[in-house]
Amino acid sequence: MEKLICVCGHENPAGTKLCGKCGRPLTEEAKESKIVDMKYDGAAIRSKTRNKSIVDKVWNFFSSVKVGIALIIINLVAASIGTIFPQEFYISVSTEAEKAAYYEDTYGSIGKLYYELGLSDVYNAWWFQILVGMLAISIIVASIDRGIPLHRSLKNQRVKRHESFMKRQRVVAEGPVANGDPAQTLNMIEEKMKSLKYKVRRDGNALLAERGRFSRYGPYINHCGLIIFLAAVMLRLVPGFYVDESMWVREGEVRAVPGMEGYFIENEAFILELHDNEKTENQELQGVNAVAKNFQTNAKLYKQAEDAVPGQTDNLELVKEYSIRVNHPLQYEGYSFYQMDFRMNELSVMNFQLTNKETGEALGPVSIDLTNPQDEYIINEQAKVELLGYYPDFSGFENGEPQTLTPTPNNPAFIFKMTTPEHPDGEVSFVAIQQTIEPNGDNEYKMAFQGVETRNMSGLTVHKDSSIPLLAVGGAIFMIGVAIGSYWNHRRLWVEQLEDGTIRLAAHTNKNWFGMKKDLDAVSEYAKLPKYLDQSEEIEEKEGDSAL
Amino acid sequence: MSLIDLSGNFLFIAFIAYLVGTLLFGGAIKNTKPDGAAKRADNWGKLAIIVTVVGFLAHLAYFITRWIYTGHAPVSNMFEFTTAFGMFIIGAFILIYYMYRISALGLIALPVAILIIGYAAMFPSEADPLVPSLQSYWLTIHVITAAMGQSILAISAVAGLLYLLKAVDPKSKTKSRFWMEAVLYFCFLVVGFILATVIFKGMGYEANFSYVNAQGKELEITYNMPAVFGMNDYTLLTDGKMEPLVEMPPVINAKKLTTVFWSFVIGSVVYLLVRLISRKRILEMLHPLVQKVNLNLLDEVGYRSVLIGFPVFTLGALVFAMIWAQEAWGRYWGWDPKEVWALITWLFYAAYLHLRLSKGWEGKKSAWLALIGFAIILFNLIVVNLVIAGLHSYA
Numbered sequence: 035m036e037k038l039i040c041v042c043g044h045e046n047p048a049g050t051k052l053c054g055k056c057g058r059p060l061t062e063e064a065k066e067s068k069i070v071d072m073k074y075d076g077a078a079i080r081s082k083t084r085n086k087s088i089v090d091k092v093w094n095f096f097s098s099v100k101v102g103i104a105l106i107i108i109n110l111v112a113a114s115i116g117t118i119f120p121q122e123f124y125i126s127v128s129t130e131a132e133k134a135a136y137y138e139d140t141y142g143s144i145g146k147l148y149y150e151l152g153l154s155d156v157y158n159a160w161w162f163q164i165l166v167g168m169l170a171i172s173i174i175v176a177s178i179d180r181g182i183p184l185h186r187s188l189k190n191q192r193v194k195r196h197e198s199f200m201k202r203q204r205v206v207a208e209g210p211v212a213n214g215d216p217a218q219t220l221n222m223i224e225e226k227m228k229s230l231k232y233k234v235r236r237d238g239n240a241l242l243a244e245r246g247r248f249s250r251y252g253p254y255i256n257h258c259g260l261i262i263f264l265a266a267v268m269l270r271l272v273p274g275f276y277v278d279e280s281m282w283v284r285e286g287e288v289r290a291v292p293g294m295e296g297y298f299i300e301n302e303a304f305i306l307e308l309h310d311n312e313k314t315e316n317q318e319l320q321g322v323n324a325v326a327k328n329f330q331t332n333a334k335l336y337k338q339a340e341d342a343v344p345g346q347t348d349n350l351e352l353v354k355e356y357s358i359r360v361n362h363p364l365q366y367e368g369y370s371f372y373q374m375d376f377r378m379n380e381l382s383v384m385n386f387q388l389t390n391k392e393t394g395e396a397l398g399p400v401s402i403d404l405t406n407p408q409d410e411y412i413i414n415e416q417a418k419v420e421l422l423g424y425y426p427d428f429s430g431f432e433n434g435e436p437q438t439l440t441p442t443p444n445n446p447a448f449i450f451k452m453t454t455p456e457h458p459d460g461e462v463s464f465v466a467i468q469q470t471i472e473p474n475g476d477n478e479y480k481m482a483f484q485g486v487e488t489r490n491m492s493g494l495t496v497h498k499d500s501s502i503p504l505l506a507v508g509g510a511i512f513m514i515g516v517a518i519g520s521y522w523n524h525r526r527l528w529v530e531q532l533e534d535g536t537i538r539l540a541a542h543t544n545k546n547w548f549g550m551k552k553d554l555d556a557v558s559e560y561a562k563l564p565k566y567l568d569q570s571e572e573i574e575e576k577e578g579d580s581a582l
Numbered sequence: 583m584s585l586i587d588l589s590g591n592f593l594f595i596a597f598i599a600y601l602v603g604t605l606l607f608g609g610a611i612k613n614t615k616p617d618g619a620a621k622r623a624d625n626w627g628k629l630a631i632i633v634t635v636v637g638f639l640a641h642l643a644y645f646i647t648r649w650i651y652t653g654h655a656p657v658s659n660m661f662e663f664t665t666a667f668g669m670f671i672i673g674a675f676i677l678i679y680y681m682y683r684i685s686a687l688g689l690i691a692l693p694v695a696i697l698i699i700g701y702a703a704m705f706p707s708e709a710d711p712l713v714p715s716l717q718s719y720w721l722t723i724h725v726i727t728a729a730m731g732q733s734i735l736a737i738s739a740v741a742g743l744l745y746l747l748k749a750v751d752p753k754s755k756t757k758s759r760f761w762m763e764a765v766l767y768f769c770f771l772v773v774g775f776i777l778a779t780v781i782f783k784g785m786g787y788e789a790n791f792s793y794v795n796a797q798g799k800e801l802e803i804t805y806n807m808p809a810v811f812g813m814n815d816y817t818l819l820t821d822g823k824m825e826p827l828v829e830m831p832p833v834i835n836a837k838k839l840t841t842v843f844w845s846f847v848i849g850s851v852v853y854l855l856v857r858l859i860s861r862k863r864i865l866e867m868l869h870p871l872v873q874k875v876n877l878n879l880l881d882e883v884g885y886r887s888v889l890i891g892f893p894v895f896t897l898g899a900l901v902f903a904m905i906w907a908q909e910a911w912g913r914y915w916g917w918d919p920k921e922v923w924a925l926i927t928w929l930f931y932a933a934y935l936h937l938r939l940s941k942g943w944e945g946k947k948s949a950w951l952a953l954i955g956f957a958i959i960l961f962n963l964i965v966v967n968l969v970i971a972g973l974h975s976y977a
Contacts, residue, residue, distance in 0.1 A: 073939065103936050110929040117919040117970055124918075140796045141833050157917045278913075315706035316659055321801070325711045360714035361910050372912040373714075497912040505914070509901055516896060520889040545889065548682065548882055571878055 042196070049083035052076025055192050057199025069569050070202040072542055075191075077183035097179035102172040109165050116156040119148055123155075170264050173257050181254040188247060193237035195528050195540070203528075203540035204547070205554065209564030216535035222561035223529055230553050232527070241529040250544065252519020259512030266504035277498035280374065284382065284405065285489040288336070288347055293496055294369050296342075298350055302332040304376055304490035329373050331358045331492040335366055358494065368498050375493025381443045383487035386465075388419060388452060391480050397454065400481065404443035416455040419481070423449035428466050436464065452479045525550050527557070537563055585651040586709070592644035593665065597699055599637025600672070600692045606630030607688035611874055627685040631676070634688060638676060641669040652709040655722040659710050660967060663725065664702030667963065668695045670733035674887070678737050682883050686875045690740045690747075697772045704779040720906035727898025728924070732959050734891030735931065739956030741884035742949035748875055749946055752866035758946070759865060765953060766864040767853055774849020778841070781848075782807045789823035791816045796832040803837055810843050811836035838968065881945050884952050885938060892931050899924040919970045923962040930955055 036048040044055035051064045051071065059065045060076075070076065081097035084090040095101055119141055127136050137145035137154060152159050200206065211219050220241050224234045227243035234243045270276040279292035283301040291297040307328040317325065336350035356364040364371040381404055388397040398413035404426065412418040425438040428447035436447055447466035454461070456478055464471040465481055525543045532538060543550040547568075554566055583591075610627035645666060648656040656662040675691035678684075712721075743765065750758045789805045793813030803813060812826030813836045830836040853864075860867055903924065904914035915921065934951050937943040943951075 099936055099939055103933050106929050106933045106936070110926050110933070113922050113929075114926055116917065117922050117966070121917055142831065145833075309711035311711050314708040314710050316708065316710050319706070326713055327711065329714050361718040361720075363909070363912065370912055372910075374911075495912050502908070502914075509904075513893065513897060513901060516893045520893050546882070546886065548879065548886075568878070 047078040047083065049078035050076060051078075052199060053196070054187055054190060057192075057195035059198055059202065064202075065198075067202065069204050070199070072203075072544075074180055074184045075187040077187040079179050079183050081179050093175060093179070096168075096172045096175035099176065102169070102176055105165065105169045105172050109169055112156065112162055112165055115153055119145060119154065121154060121157065166264075170261065173260055177254050177257040181251075184250065188250060191242065191244075193235050193242040193528075194240035194530065197538070200528055200530070200538055200540040203542050204570050205541040205550065205566050205568050206539065207558075207564045207566035208536065208538045210536045212562040212564070214562050216531070219535075219537060219561050219563075220529065220531055223527075223557055223563070226557045226560045227527065227553075230556065232525070232553075239531045239533075241527075243527040243529075245525045246522045247524050249518055249522035250524050252515050252517075252522070254515070255518060256512045256515025259508050259510070259515055261508070262511060263505055263508030266501040266508055269501040269504065270499070275500045277369070277496060280493060280495045282375075282377075282491050282493055283331070283333075284380065284491045287405075288350070291335075291369075291496055293498070295344070296338040297353075297369075298336040298338065298347060299371065299494070300334040300336065301492050302334060304378075304492040305330040305332070306376065306378065306490075329360055329376060331373055331494065333358050333364055333371065333494075335364065335371075363497075368500065370497045372495045372497065373492070374495045377491040377493070379488040380491050381446060381486050382489040384446060385484035385486070386419075386481040387484055388413060388417060388454070389480055389482040390454075391478060396482070397479075399484065402448070404446055416453075416458075418453045420451040420453070420460070421448060422451050422462070423464075425466075436466075448481075450481050452477070452481065454479050523549065525553065527554070539563065539566070541566070585647050589644050589647035589651060590707070592640045592647060593699075596637045596641035596644060596669075597696065599633050599640060600696050600699075603630050603634040603637060603688065604692040604696070606633055607685055607692065608871070610685040611689060611871060623685075630685065630688055631679060634672065634692065635676060638669070638672045641672065645669060648709070654712055654716075655726060656709075657725040657729065658712060658716055658721065659705070661702050661705040661707045662709075663729070664705070664963065665699055666726070667729050667733060668698040668702065670729050671695045671698065671736050674730070674733040674737045674891070675740070677734075677890075678741075678883060678887060681886075682879065684875065684879065684883065686744055686872055687737070687740055687883070689871070690744050691737065693769075694736070694740060697769060697776075700776045701772055704776060715910050718906065718910065720902065720909065724898060724902040724906050727894060727902055729898070731891050731893075731895025731898045732927075734887055734894060735927075736891075736956055736959065738884040738887035738891070738952040741880050741887060742952030744872060744875060745877060745880045745884065745949040746946065746953075747865070747868050748872045748880075749877060749949070750865065750869075752863055752869045759863075761950075762865050763863055766868075767849075770853040770856075771845055771849035773852060774847070775841070775845035777852070778807060778844040778848045782844070787823075788820065790819040792819060793817075794832065805837055805840060807840055807844050809836070809840055811839045813837065835969075877945065881948060884948060885944075888931055888934055888952070888955075892935065895931070896928060900928060919966050920962065923958070923966050927955070927958050927962060930958055 038046040038048055038050055038060050040046060040053035040056065040058055040060060042053060042056040042058065044053055046054055046060065051059065051061050052075065053060055054077065057076075059067075059070060064070050064076070079097070081094040085094060119137065122133055125133070125136055127133055133154070134146070134149055137149035139145075141148065148154055156162055210216075220236065220239070223241060223243070224236065227234050230245070232243040232245040234241060236242075277293035281289060281292055281299075283289050283299060285301050285303055288298050288300040291299050305328065306326065307330075308324040309327045311325070313323070317323070333356055334352055335354040335356070337353045338344075338346065339349040339351065342349065354364060354366050358364045358371055358373045360373050363373075384402045384404060386400045386402070388400060389395065390397075397417045400411045400413070400419050402408075402411070402421070407421055407424050410418060410420050423436065425436045425447040426441055426443040426445075427439040428445045429437050429439040431437065436449070438447075445467060447464065447469075450463050450465060451460040452463065453459075461477040461479055462473055463477055463481065464473065465483075470480065523543055523546045525541070525546075527539060527541045529537060529539045541550055541554055551566075551568075557563065558566065606626055607630040610623050610630050645656060648662070657666050671691060672695050675687060675695075679687060746758070746762055750756070750762045752759060783806060787806055787808065789809055790802060791805065791809070791813060792800055792802050794800050794815040796814075802819070808824040809818075809826040810828070811834075812829045814830060814832035816826060816829065816836075818825055826836070830839065856864065903921065907916060907921075908914040934948070934955060937951065938948065
């Protein structure tokens with residue numbers, strides 16, 4: 035590749051703005067500017083040097099800071115669109131048709147459009163994910179493009195810089211030492227700058243004081259962290275890395291844990307506690323009668339014996355007992371159980387009496403477990419009740435057949451066949467809440483309703499996310515990088531003592547000129563240096579903006 | 583005196599101190615004559631910062647006593663959070679003041695905090711019991727860190743506003759002049775909201791309505807301002823109160839819209855009165871006050887505030903938020919509106935920092951960006967909490 039040879043003899047890669055050795059401006063633009071562009075210290079960045087192959091073009095596109103900013107803004111706008119109406123995963127309907135209806139009913143035609151454009155699930159949209167991906171590529175490419183040349187030029191810094199470099203810095207000074215011994219000036223500068231925690235290097239009559247160089251790496255460190263973070267998010271797609279299941283467990287029930295083979299969880303009790311405070315003004319405004327204080331599931335986690343058949347619940351070994359509360363999940367071997375939902379007073383048992391309608395004589399009680407009904411309930415040798423049909427969530431008849439909406443016993447209905455001494459062949463009866471149909475005419479016996487037993491049900495989610503450690507590493511690296519780049523800054527002071535004893539100096543910092551100038555004030559005062567000038571303020575004044 | 587009353591008194595002292603502080607900062611920047619005025623201004627400035635620090639300490643005393651009283655960090659409802667936000671803005675201002683010693687910043691920062699506290703005071707100040715998801719030490723850590731980050735970022739807007747007050751010429755007809763006036767007009771709207779709430783509360787205005795919500799359920803609602811907009815299918819239940827002029831569809835909360843309407847009306851009336859009396863734009867009135875400030879330095883203060891605030895904000899509003907979300911709900915990110923708007927704020931300031939790399943995005947443009955950033959923060963505070971439904975909704 036073409037090289038740029040500076041007047042000083044140093045070979046610079048093409049695209050270099052400021053000679054890596056002496057700092058002389060190499061490009062026309064740099065020569066004409068009053069204050070040189072110190073981004074990347076004038077080093078050649080790949081995207082500015084090659085533009086031939088398609089790879090170069092793609093590279094150049096993604097390395098551009100402008101493109102990066104544009105991608106940030108586009109992502110920002112896309113993300114904000116998703117907050118106009120609630121996203122699909124926050125509304126409690128499941129089918130596509132119900133979702134479409136929800137958005138139209140609740141938000142009118144705008145809601146319908148929102149749904150049809152796919153904005154109701156924008157964060158899972160392919161184009162949104164591509165946008166995030168492009169931003170990630172931009173971060174990687176721009177960091178490599180700029181980070182490596184910057185690192186090289188910072189590593190190979192010469193102490194002595196050419197006049198044309200010094201004079202084009204923002205803060206400069208030139209002139210004789212005010213009073214005292216000029217021979218001592220450089221020593222005094224060195225002494226003072228060292229006391230200000232600068233690293234000082236000398237080369238003949240030149241001096242370079244530098245502090246906080248590592249802060250220049252902050253942005254690259256935080257970009258690394260971001261990339262690790264985003265990679266960790268992608269890991270979710272790897273099978274087995276991520277488990278996200280939800281389950282309902284009734285009190286007293288032992289259930290296999292979805293996504294966690296060989297484990298069972300038992301809900302011993304679900305507890306709901308309310309605050310007993312007087313209603314506050316905010317509660318009035320929001321129409322909340324009582325504020326929940328605690329949602330808790332007393333749970334037992336069991337492991338199946340090694341040689342057990344899947345699903346078998348004998349010989350379970352208790353591995354953990356825990357009160358799962360909001361903010362306090364049960365944690366076991368990378369899996370966590372969260373308290374997410376509950377349902378109070380679900381019907382669990384219905385009690386009946388097999389009764390003679392006329393005499394009122396009861397033959398015996400029948401108690402039906404609504405989640406696990408038996409086929410047959412034997413009362414005595416001559417009397418039994420067969421369960422011909424069970425509809426846990428009875429919703430009416432269709433073609434004469436009873437229908438159930440869900441498998442949850444919200445509105446249980448039964449078809450009983452009652453065998454009694456008088457009717458050894460049995461009488462059939464359809465029984466639902468407040469409804470009895472006797473298909474074969476008048477029965478002699480009925481299942482008299484006695485009462486119900488209820489229990490609570492706990493909604494838990496089971497999570498495993500093996501990407502969390504990597505996410506944490508990415509997040510930590512990002513925070514460290516951001517802190518380094520924000521709370522420290524790179525300050526440099528170049529000084530050259532000319533042959534007649536006068537001093538020429540130039541200062542640069544990537545941020546915090548205020549701090550740089552404070553240091554300059556201190557060293558100027560101490561070593562009696564000529565007064566420095568901020569050339570950017572000079573420009574501003576010339577442009578007619580009076581900086582009083 | 584009970585602890586909660588004591589706490590309220592501390593807040594009142596802080597409020598008064600900020601008012602006095604504003605006036606003192608006004609004195610500190612007003613030196614036009616050379617005859618020892620600089621010295622006098624310096625004294626005003628010293629007094630101003632002392633009063634501000636005293637106010638801040640009183641504010642802190644409010645915060646701590648309320649914390650002891652309620653048993654949790656007082657950042658759990660709109661009143662508490664917004665009051666704390668005001669406190670952190672003052673804290674951030676004091677921090678930046680001691681770094682750069684620019685008195686003129688106080689002239690903007692204090693009124694901003696006063697407006698924010700005034701706004702907070704319009705919400706019920708009663709302590710609410712905590713729902714289970716908020717019962718965590720992460721409430722303290724996450725909310726306080728996020729609020730601190732936002733407050734430091736807000737100082738960049740304070741510096742930006744000051745920058746533009748000087749840099750935008752009130753005499754020439756430019757877009758900047760229009761938008762600056764718009765920003766100042768917005769401040770009047772906040773005043774309008776406070777006045778509307780106070781006036782109608784003072785009158786004891788109350789009108790009950792029944793209405794039908796989007797799910798077809800019949801509910802009741804109490805308006806504390808004359809109902810300009812009526813809820814969907816409303817019926818006025820209180821005798822002798824104003825019937826709404828317009829009925830809104832169920833998706834719009836007409837009560838909140840009515841509040842917005844009255845804030846606009848009263849804020850605009852106040853604005854017009856000031857304009858009529860002074861016969862000047864607000865910008866024109868403030869412009870001469872800030873001639874002393876150094877634009878280069880202000881630009882740096884703005885940039886520096888973003889640099890200091892950005893990591894704090896990231897830590898509080900994203901990192902701690904994710905840790906807590908993981909612990910409470912089992913997912914560190916759920917695209918809840920508040921989460922998304924925290925991300926948007928973060929992306930915006932990331933764009934700000936990257937734009938500083940390009941030439942030309944310093945000075946005026948940077949100042950405008952800082953103002954937009956603060957607008958996003960306020961949007962996240964006001965609109966996301968009060969209008970958009972989500973896990974962080976307050977009312």
